[in-house]
Amino acid sequence: MTSWLTSANAPDCDFPLQNLPYGVFSRTGEQPRCGVAIGDQVLDLAALERDGLVSTGGGPVFPEPALNAFMERGPEIWAKVRARLMDLLRDGGNTILRQNADAFLIPLSDVTLHLPFKVSEYTDFYAGKQHAFNVGTMFRGPENALPPNWLHIPIGYNGRASSVVVSGTDFHRPNGQLKAPDADAPAFGPSRRLDIELEMGAVVGTGNPMGKPVTVAEADRMIFGYVLLNDWSARDIQAWEYQPLGPFQGKAFCTTISPWVVTRAALEPFRTSTPEREKPLLPYLAEPGPMLYDIALEVGLTPAGSGEETVLSRTNYSTMYYSAAQQLAHHTSSGCPMRAGDLLGSGTISGDTPDSYGSLLEMSWGGKTPITLPDGATRSFLKDGDRVTLRGHAAGDGYRIGFGDCTGTVLPALKQD
CATH class of the missing domain: 2.30.30.230 (Fumarylacetoacetase, N-terminal domain)
Structure with a gap:
C-alpha cells in the first residue's frame, strides 16, 4: 500500500x-x-x-x-x-x-x-525484568535481585504529569538532598548521577468509571497509542529518598516523550507475546493474546560541543515482562479510574547484554565501568550539555513504523538562593 x-x-x-x-x-x-x-x-x-x-x-x-x-x-x-x-x-x-x-x-x-496530549496523570512502571535484575544485583546481590512481589505484580508509582515535556525541551540538572555513604548527614546540591531511562509510554484514550476494574483485553482497547519516553533520573537523589515510599524528587523534574503518538492500529502487525511466566499470574492479569510489540529501540548520546553522536544501546520493546495492557488492567484493579491522556511508562527496557541496557546506571554498572566515547571522553552519568536521543521503529515489509526522535539536553543546575 x-x-x-x-x-x-x-x-x-x-x-x-x-x-x-x-x-x-x-x-x-x-x-x-x-x-x-x-x-x-x-x-x-x-x-x-x-x-x-x-x-x-x-x-x-x-x-x-x-x-x-x-x-x-x-x-x-x-x-x-x-x-x-x-x-x-x-x-x-x-x-x-x-x-x-x-x-x-x-x-x-x-x-x-508540541506536547501531543494533555497528560492527565503519569504512572511509571518497573516492568523490564533484565533492568530490575541488574539494578537489584547492584544493590542486593543476584540471589535477592528481584523483590518478592516482582514476578506476581506490575510494580509502579505515581509520577508527575506536570513535568512531562515534548521532545526538544531542554531541562536543568535537578538539585536535591544527597548523602554520601560515609557522610553523617545529607547535603543539598546538584545531582551528580543524572541518568536516562529508555521506556515506551502507553497513552490511555478512554477511561473507566471509578470502582470498575477492566480486563486485560478491555485495557488493550482503551490504549490509543504509544510514544517513546525518557524518564530522566537523578540516581543519587533517589537513593537517599526512596525508602520507604519509593521515587519522589529523583524522578519529578523531567520526563520527555516523543511528539507523535503511534496508534495501536498502526502497531497491530507487530504484536508479539510476553515471555513465559516464571510464576503463574493471577487470573485478572491473564492475556487473551499477544500484547507486546516488536519495536527496535536505540539510545544516542551527543556530548556538548560535539556534532558526533554515539549510539550507546540497542534493544527491543518485546523484552518486557509485563505489557501495557496488563499494567493498565492492574492499575484499575482497585477501582482506580483512568482518563483520556493518562500516561503509563513501561519501565526501563534492557536487553541481556551491556550494549542493550536502557540506563547509564546499568551500562556503567553503577559507575564502576565508565563508557568510553569515540573522542576518548568517558561517561558514567550525564554531564551538562549532553544531548540524549531515543529512537524506535517497527520494521514491516518495505516500510517502517517510526516514532520520531525523543530528545533532551541537560542544562546546568539552577543556583539556589
Missing part, C-alpha cells in the same frame, strides 16, 4: 501511509492544533475537519491544542478516522485531498511540534 505523497513511500521513512501518527503542531503566529505525520509533511486535521473532509461524529476536536477530545471519542471513531485518512492519502483512493494538497499539507520542517 503506497501513498501519492512520494516522500511517504521511502523504505526508511518513519511516517508511511501505514503509520499516520497523531500530534500537535503550529506555524509561527498560529495556534497549536492536531495533525498527522505523513512522509515529510504534516496533514492539518483541523483544516480537514473544517472543510468536512473528515468527521469524528460530533463537534470539532482537531482545532484543539491536544488530542484528548479526539481520544475520548473512542475506538470506533479512531478506526473510522484512520480509514478515512488512508483513503485520502493512498494511491487510487479519494482524490480530493491530492487535488488540494497545498491547503492541507505543511512541510514538517516548517512547524513546531
Whole structure:
C-alpha cells in the first residue's frame, strides 16, 4: 500500500501511509492544533475537519491544542478516522485531498511540534525484568535481585504529569538532598548521577468509571497509542529518598516523550507475546493474546560541543515482562479510574547484554565501568550539555513504523538562593 505523497513511500521513512501518527503542531503566529505525520509533511486535521473532509461524529476536536477530545471519542471513531485518512492519502483512493494538497499539507520542517496530549496523570512502571535484575544485583546481590512481589505484580508509582515535556525541551540538572555513604548527614546540591531511562509510554484514550476494574483485553482497547519516553533520573537523589515510599524528587523534574503518538492500529502487525511466566499470574492479569510489540529501540548520546553522536544501546520493546495492557488492567484493579491522556511508562527496557541496557546506571554498572566515547571522553552519568536521543521503529515489509526522535539536553543546575 503506497501513498501519492512520494516522500511517504521511502523504505526508511518513519511516517508511511501505514503509520499516520497523531500530534500537535503550529506555524509561527498560529495556534497549536492536531495533525498527522505523513512522509515529510504534516496533514492539518483541523483544516480537514473544517472543510468536512473528515468527521469524528460530533463537534470539532482537531482545532484543539491536544488530542484528548479526539481520544475520548473512542475506538470506533479512531478506526473510522484512520480509514478515512488512508483513503485520502493512498494511491487510487479519494482524490480530493491530492487535488488540494497545498491547503492541507505543511512541510514538517516548517512547524513546531508540541506536547501531543494533555497528560492527565503519569504512572511509571518497573516492568523490564533484565533492568530490575541488574539494578537489584547492584544493590542486593543476584540471589535477592528481584523483590518478592516482582514476578506476581506490575510494580509502579505515581509520577508527575506536570513535568512531562515534548521532545526538544531542554531541562536543568535537578538539585536535591544527597548523602554520601560515609557522610553523617545529607547535603543539598546538584545531582551528580543524572541518568536516562529508555521506556515506551502507553497513552490511555478512554477511561473507566471509578470502582470498575477492566480486563486485560478491555485495557488493550482503551490504549490509543504509544510514544517513546525518557524518564530522566537523578540516581543519587533517589537513593537517599526512596525508602520507604519509593521515587519522589529523583524522578519529578523531567520526563520527555516523543511528539507523535503511534496508534495501536498502526502497531497491530507487530504484536508479539510476553515471555513465559516464571510464576503463574493471577487470573485478572491473564492475556487473551499477544500484547507486546516488536519495536527496535536505540539510545544516542551527543556530548556538548560535539556534532558526533554515539549510539550507546540497542534493544527491543518485546523484552518486557509485563505489557501495557496488563499494567493498565492492574492499575484499575482497585477501582482506580483512568482518563483520556493518562500516561503509563513501561519501565526501563534492557536487553541481556551491556550494549542493550536502557540506563547509564546499568551500562556503567553503577559507575564502576565508565563508557568510553569515540573522542576518548568517558561517561558514567550525564554531564551538562549532553544531548540524549531515543529512537524506535517497527520494521514491516518495505516500510517502517517510526516514532520520531525523543530528545533532551541537560542544562546546568539552577543556583539556589
